[in-house]
Amino acid sequence: MSELHTQEMLLNMGPQHPSTHGVIRFVVKTDGEVMSTAIPDVGYLHRSIEKIAEKATYHGFMPWTDRVDYLAAMNCNYTYALAVEKLSGIETSRRAEYLRVISMELNRIISHLLAVGALGMDVGAYTPFIHGLREREKVNDLIEELCGQRLTYNYARVGGVIYDMPSGWAEKVLAFLDQFAPMVDEFNRLLTDNKILKNRLGGIGVISKEDAIAYNLVGPNLRGSGLKWDLRKDLPYSVYPEFEFDVPVGTGEAGTLGDCFDRYMVRIREMGESVKILRQCFEKIPSEGEPQVKVPKKIRPPAGEIYVRTESTRGDLGCYLVSDGGDKPYRLKFRAGSFNAMSIVEKVSRGMMVADLIAFIASLDIVAPEIDR
Amino acid sequence: MELTAGAKLPVTGVQTGDPFIVIPVNRLLDLMQSLKNEKLFSFDCLSSLTAVDRLKEGRFEVVYHLFSYQHRHRVTLKVYLPRQEDAHLPTVEGLWSCANWLEREVFDLFGIRFDSHTDLRRIMLPDDWVGHPLRKDYKEQEDYHGISTTRPPLIL
Numbered sequence: 001m002s003e004l005h006t007q008e009m010l011l012n013m014g015p016q017h018p019s020t021h022g023v024i025r026f027v028v029k030t031d032g033e034v035m036s037t038a039i040p041d042v043g044y045l046h047r048s049i050e051k052i053a054e055k056a057t058y059h060g061f062m063p064w065t066d067r068v069d070y071l072a073a074m075n076c077n078y079t080y081a082l083a084v085e086k087l088s089g090i091e092t093s094r095r096a097e098y099l100r101v102i103s104m105e106l107n108r109i110i111s112h113l114l115a116v117g118a119l120g121m122d123v124g125a126y127t128p129f130i131h132g133l134r135e136r137e138k139v140n141d142l143i144e145e146l147c148g149q150r151l152t153y154n155y156a157r158v159g160g161v162i163y164d165m166p167s168g169w170a171e172k173v174l175a176f177l178d179q180f181a182p183m184v185d186e187f188n189r190l191l192t193d194n195k196i197l198k199n200r201l202g203g204i205g206v207i208s209k210e211d212a213i214a215y216n217l218v219g220p221n222l223r224g225s226g227l228k229w230d231l232r233k234d235l236p237y238s239v240y241p242e243f244e245f246d247v248p249v250g251t252g253e254a255g256t257l258g259d260c261f262d263r264y265m266v267r268i269r270e271m272g273e274s275v276k277i278l279r280q281c282f283e284k285i286p287s288e289g290e291p292q293v294k295v296p297k298k299i300r301p302p303a304g305e306i307y308v309r310t311e312s313t314r315g316d317l318g319c320y321l322v323s324d325g326g327d328k329p330y331r332l333k334f335r336a337g338s339f340n341a342m343s344i345v346e347k348v349s350r351g352m353m354v355a356d357l358i359a360f361i362a363s364l365d366i367v368a369p370e371i372d373r
Numbered sequence: 374m375e376l377t378a379g380a381k382l383p384v385t386g387v388q389t390g391d392p393f394i395v396i397p398v399n400r401l402l403d404l405m406q407s408l409k410n411e412k413l414f415s416f417d418c419l420s421s422l423t424a425v426d427r428l429k430e431g432r433f434e435v436v437y438h439l440f441s442y443q444h445r446h447r448v449t450l451k452v453y454l455p456r457q458e459d460a461h462l463p464t465v466e467g468l469w470s471c472a473n474w475l476e477r478e479v480f481d482l483f484g485i486r487f488d489s490h491t492d493l494r495r496i497m498l499p500d501d502w503v504g505h506p507l508r509k510d511y512k513e514q515e516d517y518h519g520i521s522t523t524r525p526p527l528i529l
Contacts, residue, residue, distance in 0.1 A: 043497040050482075051506055087390050213417050213442065216471040229442060304389025307421065307438050307449065318421050320436070323389075331507075335421040335438075343474040372497060 006031050013357075015044050021118065021361070022368020026345070030354060038349040038357055040342050045372040053332035058084050058299040059158060061329065066152035068334050069370040071114060074100075074107035075312035076334075077156035082237065083308045083321040084158045088301035095289030096160030097239045102281050103155055105274040106143060106173070109180070110136045111313035112267040112274075115365040119264055120191050122362040123200045128191040135183055138176055145169060158299060160292035170282050181275050184268065192268060201264060203255030205348055205360035212258070215344040218337040219315015220270065221364055224250040224263030231311040243280045245273045260363035267365070298327045314338055314365055338370040393436075393449035398462050401452055408439060408448070409468050415443045419469035422476065424483045428509040431456045433485055437465070454485065461486035482507040 014025035117132025248269035250262025318335035484505035
């Protein structure tokens, strides 16, 4: 057998591929099933959002932030609004901040549902994805009632949020939470405790804590590597200090610390934490306060710059905003979690099996438009 | 400008929002090394790396947002480069691995080169694209491989 000659193959995975979660291409160098490397090629969804920002007014740019990360539009809306507010010194009401947190945590639940469901589908379990989508639809209905949109919400605005919650909405969300909390256990019985899933994810795509920091992985990907770090807790913003919740981290329960299963498990547990935050929100929300404070129609922040970071569903989302005193941003940059997560693929994929690459990418929860912006 | 433990960095840009420090390009690597490795600073995370085109002032600003998980502090550093076609500065890829892609993005969209970068290719745009879109004086090419880049307005 030692005379058997093998040859390295160059394969294109993508740009259109069911498991790349959007239009991304991987140039895979493989010898049989074992890859020597997978080089990601991004940019297929580059829509120059940063250039568009330079030509839109501060208010006018808000709908574009939905398109930065369409699965976490609430968080992107909020991050941009926060940057503009900080730069121009606008104070929002406490009720508006609560509404923002409610919308963002609902968004986190449905984003994670899709992430874990799609991960299951990528490794061959189709049913959990449908279960995830079923719950997601219920939240979409609630959000639609709140702001009229199901995907690109455009809900958080500079100075607050666009609408207060409709009457009877709080009860509907609480009823959903009562029904959803046990659903996480069902999800665990269906997918997490499945031995095949544990074997497919355990010990695969291990990212050490040092690598995670060096590549600036953020959010669940960073916590999956064992670093207990959540901006909501560690560098708090909005009204997050008023809530009690835990920060789940990877423990290496299915193999090695920082493997695909740890990142998956962090997301499952975070859904439970979001439920906790939402319940506290509805207990504590002040009954008085305008949803949106009076903001000038044309915002002209003084010349200067600001860099804000918030915990989006895909982790630390950075927004760097430069103003020259005019009514349009001079420069706007979104530093997105998916972009950094993509840059580590080349390193981690060395020596991996082709099928494991699919599981690894799914565990990073990449959203292609957020990479390219 | 020497940077040793206990030294305070002079803040040069005081304005609305975040303060920042402007550093000379020839000291960039020394300073970054100290900021990352000195125990007092321990900036283990390069949170963001980007650039701003100041057309009127005739310069590019390369902006580094550093953060330390250990001390939970942050700093914004800037390098001013004369606004020329061959604007270039050293890479910090050796210190923070995420700089590799972030610098590629700056190269692609601003045309600023990073010396001794291991893989300085365009990242967002096709390799044969002409120009760097985030420059303030960027003019889009009229067509790309025979495909027009403009469209007649939808509403006349």
